[in-house]
Amino acid sequence: MNAPSPARARPARPLALSVAVAAALALTGARAHAQPHKRACAAAYERAQGLRRDGKLLAAREALIACSQPTCPAAAVADCGPWLAEVEKSLPTVVIAARDAHGRERLDVRVLVDGRPLAAALDGKALPVDPGPHTFRYEPASGPAVEERVLIREGEKNRPITVTLGASSAGAPASPPPPAAPTPASTAAPAPASTAAPAPASTAAPAPASTAAPTPASTAAPPAPRAPTSAPPSAPAAPPAPAASPATPSGEPAVPGLVWASGALGAAGLAVFAVAGALSLSAEADLRATCAPRCPGDDVRAIRVQHAVADVGLGVGVLALGAATWLYLTRPAAARPPNAGVAAPGPALRPFVAGAAAGVEGAF
Structure with a gap:
């Protein structure tokens, strides 16, 4: 078998060396690119735990999504995945509806929670909110805004919240209350008139026409004493009640x-x-x-x-x-009670x- 010539083996060495250098550079670049991402995963991992303890579930959910990516370390993914499921289960949601003074539904309402926008308009979808007390502000496209304090409970899903807005057309039904104020005054005026009329009428009959002016003054006094005179008859009626109490003494004498x-x-x-x-x-x-x-x-x-x-x-x-x-x-x-005034022989x-x-x- 013939051995390879030295002239053919020389070109293969530079090619292998260049491939090895390229692979090393690529691996170094990948490691350099992975380092910042791992640091971000670790930071999201730590931040998610503190946000969960503080009850800020919305921010905790974002951090858990970041640290549960497949590119993060396996240990972080193993913890952030179950934590994310728990936060999703505990995160409350609300469904907001708005109506005007006539009961018509309003959709052009902007909703803010604690000063931060929650919804640009109402569409009937559930909106996630952190648990705890919050100030909801409803800003319709026309009309005054409405604020209310609402306590959101953890784990409460699709809680309906309905707000009534004061529309510009609501001024019409608001007008009836002012007429209600004069009505008491008008009813109060006839009362004295009606009471004043009977007094002269009752006194004008017995008095002659020439003495019609003095008679109201002279006869105004007698009706006043008549009120007390009617009271005494009712006072004597009370004594018969106490009289019944002595009529019922104990029926048997005391036993020695x-x-x-x-x-x-x-x-x-x-x-x-x-x-x-x-x-x-x-x-x-x-x-x-x-x-x-x-x-x-x-x-x-x-x-x-x-x-x-x-x-x-x-x-x-x-x-x-x-x-x-x-x-x-x-x-x-x-000690024995009398028997109709006749003493019973013992x-x-x-x-x-x-x-x-x-x-x-x-x-x-």
């Missing part, structure tokens, strides 16, 4: 406290009788079933004591309840005790 005490003692005595009697009967039944008739003396005595306690409780309960009944029926009759009762029996006797 001793009645409650005796009743409580009687209830306690009966409770002792019930408990002690039940215990003694139960213990006696146990002894009969186990050891009768040769039961220990202590157990027998205990049952007898319980029987005695039950008997005492029964006696105290009966006596106390009887005393409570007697005290209740013989309580002072002075029951003649008296307690009695005979041995182990006690009760109340008398005539009812």
Whole structure:
């Protein structure tokens, strides 16, 4: 195989060298051009975070669009893309409509928010606005401008805002209010005239024609006293109302406290009788079933004591309840209401005790 001649290999070296130099220059130029763009991406990345914290979502959206470009670093794109979606979701929008005083829709209205233009004319499209309180100014092509303070909430989409503008033709309906002012005056004038007329008319009838002039003055005084005279009849009508209150006194006399005490003692005595009697009967039944008739003396005595306690409780309960009944029926009759002026005879009762029996006797 023949080797290449040195004359043919020499021209290839300068060509390869020139290609390498051109590629290096191109790569250097691309890097030099990419450096400013990377710095812009980093600046937009930082600025977007601060604008989001401050609630300036419109400016934050612009910064996030800049740092989410494919030419930006991959780390910035990975963050700015999701952030941009969150800002778009939180950015509120409004739909503004304007009407004149007659309800006709106006489209030739320029809208400003906090002094900055928002729309040159109304077209029914949603307009993005930062959240927070804002001053909306509506400037129609003809007529006065209108301002209002509106609170825009974050995440609120397509919020309708309708404003009523005062057009030049609105002066016609505004004219009726002035005539309304004279109407009260005109109605106020007839009132005194109507009230003045009846006074002379009522006094002119009884007085003769020759004394028509003095009679209004002389008869003007009598109507004044008549007003108070009509008031007294209404005053006496009031006394019957208070008279009804004493007619309804309490129907029953007060119950003495001793009645409650005796009743409580009687209830306690009966409770002792019930408990002690039940215990003694139960213990006696146990002894009969186990050891009768040769039961220990202590157990027998205990049952007898319980029987005695039950008997005492029964006696105290009966006596106390009887005393409570007697005290209740013989309580002072002075507290009882009169029965049409006739005193009702009270029951003649008296307690009695005979041995182990006690009760109340008398005539009812």
